[in-house]
Amino acid sequence: MDAKAVKKGVIRFPCSEDLWSRAVKVIPSGTQTLSKGPDQFVRGVTPKYLERGEGSHVWDVDGNEYIDYPMALGPILLGYNYPPVVEAVTARIRRGTTFTLMHPLEVEVAELLASVVPCCEMVRFAKNGADVTSAAVRAARAYTGREHIAYCGYHGCQDWYAVTTPRNKGIPSVLNDLMHPFEYNDIASLEKVLASHPGEIACVMMEVPGTEPLVDAETGRNFLQMAMDAAHRHGALFILDEIVTGFRFALGGAQELYDLTPDLACFGKGMANGFPISAVVGKREFMKEFDEVFFSMTYSGDTIGLAAAKATIEELLKRPVLEHIWETGRRLHEGINSVCRELDVPFRIAGQPVRGHFEVDLEDEETAFTVKSLFLQETVKRGVLFGGPVFISYSHDDDDVERTVDAAGEALVLVREAIESGNPDRYLEGEKIGVVFRQRK
Numbered sequence: 001m002d003a004k005a006v007k008k009g010v011i012r013f014p015c016s017e018d019l020w021s022r023a024v025k026v027i028p029s030g031t032q033t034l035s036k037g038p039d040q041f042v043r044g045v046t047p048k049y050l051e052r053g054e055g056s057h058v059w060d061v062d063g064n065e066y067i068d069y070p071m072a073l074g075p076i077l078l079g080y081n082y083p084p085v086v087e088a089v090t091a092r093i094r095r096g097t098t099f100t101l102m103h104p105l106e107v108e109v110a111e112l113l114a115s116v117v118p119c120c121e122m123v124r125f126a127k128n129g130a131d132v133t134s135a136a137v138r139a140a141r142a143y144t145g146r147e148h149i150a151y152c153g154y155h156g157c158q159d160w161y162a163v164t165t166p167r168n169k170g171i172p173s174v175l176n177d178l179m180h181p182f183e184y185n186d187i188a189s190l191e192k193v194l195a196s197h198p199g200e201i202a203c204v205m206m207e208v209p210g211t212e213p214l215v216d217a218e219t220g221r222n223f224l225q226m227a228m229d230a231a232h233r234h235g236a237l238f239i240l241d242e243i244v245t246g247f248r249f250a251l252g253g254a255q256e257l258y259d260l261t262p263d264l265a266c267f268g269k270g271m272a273n274g275f276p277i278s279a280v281v282g283k284r285e286f287m288k289e290f291d292e293v294f295f296s297m298t299y300s301g302d303t304i305g306l307a308a309a310k311a312t313i314e315e316l317l318k319r320p321v322l323e324h325i326w327e328t329g330r331r332l333h334e335g336i337n338s339v340c341r342e343l344d345v346p347f348r349i350a351g352q353p354v355r356g357h358f359e360v361d362l363e364d365e366e367t368a369f370t371v372k373s374l375f376l377q378e379t380v381k382r383g384v385l386f387g388g389p390v391f392i393s394y395s396h397d398d399d400d401v402e403r404t405v406d407a408a409g410e411a412l413v414l415v416r417e418a419i420e421s422g423n424p425d426r427y428l429e430g431e432k433i434g435v436v437f438r439q440r441k
Contacts, residue, residue, distance in 0.1 A: 015061040016048040035073055040387060042377040044430030053080025055395035058385065066380065067400050070387035074244050074355075077270035077325075078315060079395025085273045088311035092303050105306035112313050113281055117252045119240075119261045122287035124280050125300045129243035129268040130156025132280040133205070136264045139280070139289040140203035140237040148178045148200040150193045150231075153207035155241055182206075185214045187226045194234040203264075204231035207241035208254040210351025225260050237263040237286060243278070247271050248325070248354050248391075251316055273312045277305030321394045328401060329353025329392040335405035343409075345416045347371060349390060356390035370424045371415055373432035378411030379404075 020038070024030045031037040038048050047060035056079055058068045078085060110123035126132050133155040141147055155161040162168055163175040180197065182190040184206070194201055204227055213223035221229070228238040239262060245254040246267040255262055263286050268278035315321060330353045340348050346361035358375065360368035376386050384407045418424035
């Protein structure tokens with residue numbers, strides 16, 4: 001795509017636009033996944049549909065190529081069309097995918113997870129992250145006989161959590177009375193929730209964002225460890241949502257990286273390199289609740305996802321995947337942030353090298369959204385597809401990083417000019433990005 005040829009008013013992606021005009025007639029909101037919708041990118045400058053992927057690159061339906069960083073919102077850990085995974089799945093398809101009885105892969109992948117995840121003694125499979133976070137909460141409620149939940153972060157679209165979001169239409173409001181938020185890296189906020197609801201909290205459920213957990217100077221315990229200690233002191237289970245961090249922060253997830261053993265944990269996304277599968281795992285004492293808790297689905301034993309998970313985890317065991325994504329991520333962050341400092345632009349890539357995000361250091365929120373939109377606009381015009389999260393895969397290489405930093409540098413020159421003009425909105429060639437919802441604190 002020739003960036004110089006991009007002009008306002010020109011239909012840059014005719015095939016994408018044709019598909020979108022058809023989609024809005026038959027699909028509510030036009031998309032199956034809100035975070036992939038057109039309002040999450042700069043409309044008119046970003047394609048709406050991708051057709052294929054290879055390694056770290058994707059092609060839209062109009063034939064344009066991009067270096068991809070959202071990586072399907074995190075599942076693509078090894079790379080698109082990664083041969084060992086594709087071959088395992090293709091071979092499995094030819095032998096059948098769903099059967100009348102159970103399949104050996106259910107046992108094999110459960111054993112594999114138990115060998116690499118610190119807290120994993122037993123496993124139940126599902127398809128989506130929301131499936132297993134909901135299952136973990138149900139098991140915690142069953143074990144403790146309590147109903148209230150202390151939570152931190154995002155945990156999917158099921159009623160128990162979604163009631164806390166602005167997208168809670170259709171959910172009984174009474175469920176909101178059982179939900180109590182606390183702040184990441186603020187142990188006092190969790191202690192307050194637990195103390196305010198003595199004997200009522202079934203579990204502390206949290207995810208790990210890109211930010212490093214704080215370490216207490218006196219005890220040497222990090223925030224995750226302290227949160228787990230607090231949960232246990234109050235008779236609650238501690239559940240770690242590793243849908244994003246699992247197999248990305250470390251082979252055994254954030255729990256391995258930050259040295260803790262939660263009671264239950266939830267995995268998905270990167271565990272099968274883009275194929276649909278998720279798992280709730282944990283200590284036998286708590287997982288045995290699933291002998292009675294209702295958690296049963298037709299496709300939870302589907303062999304495609306299981307074959308993909310087995311092949312993916314085996315690749316992680318024999319190749320330097322984790323070392324590569326951490327080092328490649330560091331180079332990307334250092335490269336972009338070096339340019340930001342040189343240009344004195346209030347913009348940076350933050351978070352962990354394997355799970356980054358962009359931050360704009362401006363007080364006015366709308367201006368900050370404009371600045372981020374401009375950056376996404378100018379980088380996608382230069383063949384780099386950014387979105388909300390910035391994920392690194394095993395297929396991203398030095399050339400990708402170099403090209404990305406160059407594109408970011410050119411984009412940031414325009415960003416600086418736009419900010420200095422006092423009217424950055426006039427530099428937008430499409431609609432600025434939006435948000436699915438702002439999480440309640």
